[in-house]
Every structure is written in structure tokens, then in C-alpha cells.
Amino acid sequence: MSHDDKHVHTDACWDASEHSDGRDQAPESRIDEFIERSVLNAALGGDLTRRRFVEALGSSAVLAMVSQFFPVEDAKAMVKEAAGPIEKADLSIGFIPITCATPIIMAEPLGFYKRHGLNAKVRKAAGWAMVRDWSINKDVDAAHMLSPMPLSISLGAGSKEVPYYMPAVENINGQAITLANKHKGVKGPQDMKGFRFCVPFEYSMHNYLLRYYLAEGGIHPDKDVQIRVVPPPEMVANLKAGNVDGYLAPDPFNQRAVYENAGFIFKLSKEIWEGHPCCAFAISKEFAATNPNTFIALFRSIVDATHYAQDKSNRKDIAKAISPKNYLNQPVIVLEQVLTGRFADGLGGIQNVPDRIDFDPFPWHSMAVWILTQMKRWKHVEKEFDYQKVAKEVYLATQCAEISEELGYKSYGDTATTHVIMGKTFDPMKPEEYVKSFPISNLS
């Protein structure tokens, strides 16, 4: 397997000095320099501007500026420590049985945790509140969460305030709006007045994308429709029983609704925002700080597994690996349709959308800022906060880029970018203006 070869070559990466200029420096200071460079690179963006900027000011002055909003010393300590032995090899990781958790789950049967020196077991939870409580109460060491959750938990919204890290995004895309069969004539949001929808959690991309989609079509998500929080596995049963009109849910529950002949896939979430983040890998700052080596090994396993899942030729094997009762407990045929993107849509057609679900671990800071704007828009968080600061404290983009590069996968330049959502461009540097630009919101 080519993957293994890649790994052999990358294992020596922290010692090899390909990232560093000073070959004869002590390894510690080389690592320091590497991290400082990555931080600067991440903060300042393109290489050319960075060089000019650094030449003009001197790198230590720039670093001092950058450190104000990025915990450089933390990152340094974290990576340097990782040279030592793993503190806690036996780990328990909470997950929700959905395809979004694919990298976290498959890392167990396909041996990604083992490869990075960990004996990690994944533990199935029945809902997001449960996974949140397990994680905060330390019943699990790390957890599969929705990408807004580490932000909301860090801000103390809908839970105790506990500082969280989101080292990696689990999947991008991978959700859909599924409607009950009786709504086959529906064209868009304007036909959805009075509908009852489900989303898996208050602080979820599902909720924010559904709200965004409805509001763009002139439907107020809190006044014109009902949105209920229901754990994903129960949504299909509710749809079948006629309790709800539809949901914006993670897969396989959109495909499962088609399989059960209960509904049809109305819109893939990638049609709302191509490449949006969905689920996430989350860990408390406390765990990362007390077990830095374990944390880095776990971080590597997750990034490694996520890149493996990105390769479409591995998707059928993955579907087989995660379908047993211990993991997703779903028919292989349903998982295959989700992961390969060749699926029955419930309207009598077979569609071919290879990136219906995709996997990319990079937690763009701009994604966090977008999520924060929506939390503000719908008054999910009422207190004031600094968008950029929260994004940078929670989403570990720089470290994710380092690890991705170290493992021999692609490198990422910036940590922020513009995103296009339903044709509208989002500039992460102007969040407040963005929030105020929506005619439908809970502010006013």
C-alpha cells in the first residue's frame, strides 16, 4: 500500500530538517523556529508579503504582535513535548454513528490509532448532548463533535464554559435536506412555510445551514417554521411516522430515508455551501495540555485517517469497515451510496455526485468566524466576543497544517479564506458587517 510507504518516509520528519534552515542548531531551537515560521506564515499569509513585513520589522517584533492573538508558546510547548513518550495510550473517543465520523471510527478497525502508537477505542453515543457531557465529564478523552460545538462550549453557550480545541475537521459537505415523500412538489423555501424540521443539535452546521437556506428564501426559521432538535438516528423513524416534514441531517440518515422509502433527498448541503465544514474532532484544552504527546499522536492519527478517507478509491473499503454493529450499524448498501456519491435520490433517479461527502481535516479560521456570525445572527450567543480571537484559540489550523505536511500530505497556506455561500461571498475579516447584512435575523 502506497500509504505505508509515505508513512515510513514521514516518520522521521520532526528530526529531518527539511522544514528548517539551520541544520546544525539544537533540535529544540529548530523546532521553535519551524513553529514560529508556521505561525507567521499562517498569520500573515502569502510568502512574499510575509518576507517584506518581517524584513521591515524584524521577526521577533512580528512574532510578538502575532502572539497577542495566537498562543505561540502553547503551540511550541505542545509540539516540542511530543518528542517524548505517549502519556496515555489507552484512549476512549466518543462518537455519534454517522458517516461524518468516518475518519474517527475507521481509524480503529483500519489501524490508524495503532500506527501512531495509541490503543484508542471508539465509544458510541446516542446524541450530541450525550457526547458533549461525556467529553466535559471526562468519560471519554476526546470526541467527535459538530464543528460549532467546540466554539459554543468554549464560549459557554448551551453548556458549561470549558476551553476546547478543534484540531481537525472530520468531513466537509455530507449533509442534505430530506423531505417526506408527500412534499415531492416542493421547489424551494417559499413552499416550506409551516413545516416541521429536525436538526441534530442546536449548535450544528445543520441548524445554521438550514436557517441560512430558509432565510435566503424569505422564511424566518424561528417564526415561519418549527425546527426541533432530534438525534439523527431517530429522524428517519419520525419522518416515516409523519411527525416531521423534513430535516437537515448528516448521512447516512438522508440515504436511509430513501432506503426506507420514507422520503427523498431534496438538496445536498454542498449545494448551499460547497466545501462547508460538518463534523469535527474535538478535545479539551486541559487534556491536550496534560497529555501533549498523546494529543499530538491522536492529532496525527486523525489527520492521517482523514486524508486516507479523502482518497475516493478507498471509500468502498471504508464503507465495509464502518458498517458493523460496533460502529454505524447500517446496511453496507446505504453507506456505499453515501460514500461513493452514486445514490438513489428517492425521486426515481440515480445521481452521481462523488463529493457528496468529502474529507479534509483543515479547520479554516474563516469557517469558525462564519459559524460565530451565525451564532450571533440567531442569538445563540448573546455576549460580545472577538471573532478572530475565538476562532484562533479553538480551531488549530496552524498545527493541523504542520501535521498534514509532516505526514506527507498537502500543505495549506493561509488559515483564512473567503467562502461563497448561496452565491454570497463571506469575508472573514468583516464579520460584524456580514451579520448586519441579513434582512432576516434575530437581531434588531
Add this chain to the structure above:
Amino acid sequence: MLPDPYRARILTVVIVGIALLVWHMATLAPSFDASGKSDDELMLMEFNGDIVRTEDGAYVYNPDKAQGLPGPWKVGEKAYAELSEAFHKKGTNDHGVAHLVFYTVLRFAAGFFAASVVAILLGVAVGLSPILFKALNPLIQLLKPISPLAWMPLLLYSVQDPTWTAILVVFMAALWPTVANTAFGVSSIRTDYLRVSSLLELGWFERLYKVVLPGAAPAIIAGLRIAFGSALVAVVPAEMLLGELGIGYLTWIEWNNLDISGVVFAILVVGVVGITLDSLFTQVSRLVTYPE
């Protein structure tokens, strides 16, 4: 003419047989009829897993996919599959049904035993002291009707551990009936007994052990019996809500996976566990009560 117990058994078998037959008839699935369907439609149905091809090329409904409520045969197949792997452990989240029963019984036993000890002590204290009885009675009356599951979020928040929360939910469910019955039993012991014990100058512990507890035993056992039932009712939903491995969890996971024959099987397991524990309890209670 057969003796009565045999006739009752035969009647049971007949009733079960009729019930199974009605169940079977009510859930008979129609066989798949491919006529009038185009090749495209058939291909789509096959792709979606509705139908599968048999060896001779004909289409039948996919036997792995539920078509309405499952019949007794399907549930039997499911039960056979589950029971033949009852002692397997396939990873963190897939433990055989025997393990699940064991976890539930353990959780139940821990909560029920702790509650019984606390409740009997509290009940004796309340029963022996009229002042304490008057003081605590309003509190007990207030706490008694609260559903044990209502305590769950608070317990989860304070003990921060789902296993202990489940045990404490059982504890809360089993506490009040025993307290109330013990207090009642102790306060209504014949005063003759107590007088005799003070004549004999028995010590406090001896009096408790030799007179009060045996005297109140029938009432205490009745209390334990009610507590036992309500704790058994509480343990299943607690597992469902907490995601703790056990038979409640089994029921919920099968429902989440929309495996209805699995749900029926899980319900039957709950029933069998309940009846077994109850008959064990009856045996034990016979040992400690005496005919008056």
C-alpha cells in the same frame, strides 16, 4: 382428568400458540410481483436494496429490509442470531446480549441493594420515633411521587458519570416505597412485643434485630417488593437515555437502527429478565418472613 396445574399449563401453551398464529397471519408479507415494472424501475429498486435477485434470476423482496412489522419467524431468527452470540464481545459498542443483561442486573442490584439498606434504616428510625415521623413525613410525601428519571439530569450534572447516574436513578426509584412501608411496619408492631423486649432489658441493637425487624418484616418485604418493581421500571429508560450498555440500551439502539425485530427481541429480553429477578426475589423473601 388432568390435575389443575397441568391443565393451566396446557391452556398457556394454547393461548401462546393462538397469539403467535394471529401475529404470523397479521404480518404476512406479500411476495414481490415484478409484472408491470420496467427494467429501469427494477434496477433502481435493486440499487436501493428493495429487492434482490435469487439464484434463478427472479426478484424477491430483500429479506434484510423490514417490510412492515416483523412476524414471529423473523423475530425468532433475530433471537437465534443474538443468542448464539450472547457471550461475544466485538469491540466497545457491540457486546453480546448476555453481557448486556449482566450489566443491567449489576446496575440494578447495586442501586436496589444500596437503596434497601438506606431505606430500612431510615424507615426504622422514622417508625420508632413519632416526632421524627411527623417531621419527615411531609418530605417523604413530597419526594415519593417524583419520577426517578426526573432526577437524572441533576444527578448527571452533579456526579458527572453515567454509570453512577444510572445506579443512583435505580436508588431513587427503590428508596421511597421501602422507607414508607418500613416506617409503617415498625410503627404498627404490637406494643406487647416492645414491652416484652424492655422487660427482658434487651439492648438497642438486640431489640432492633430480634424484635423490630422481624416484627416489621412482612411490611418491609411488601415495601421492597414495590421498590423492586419501580426500580426495574426505571433501569431500562435510564440506560436508554444515558447510553449505558445494557438491555435498555439494546432496545434503543435497535430502534435507532430501525430494526423492528431487534426491538421486539429486546422487549422480550426485558420481560424475561424482569420475571427471573422477580421470582428470585420471591424465593428470597420467603426465607425472611414467617407465618404468623
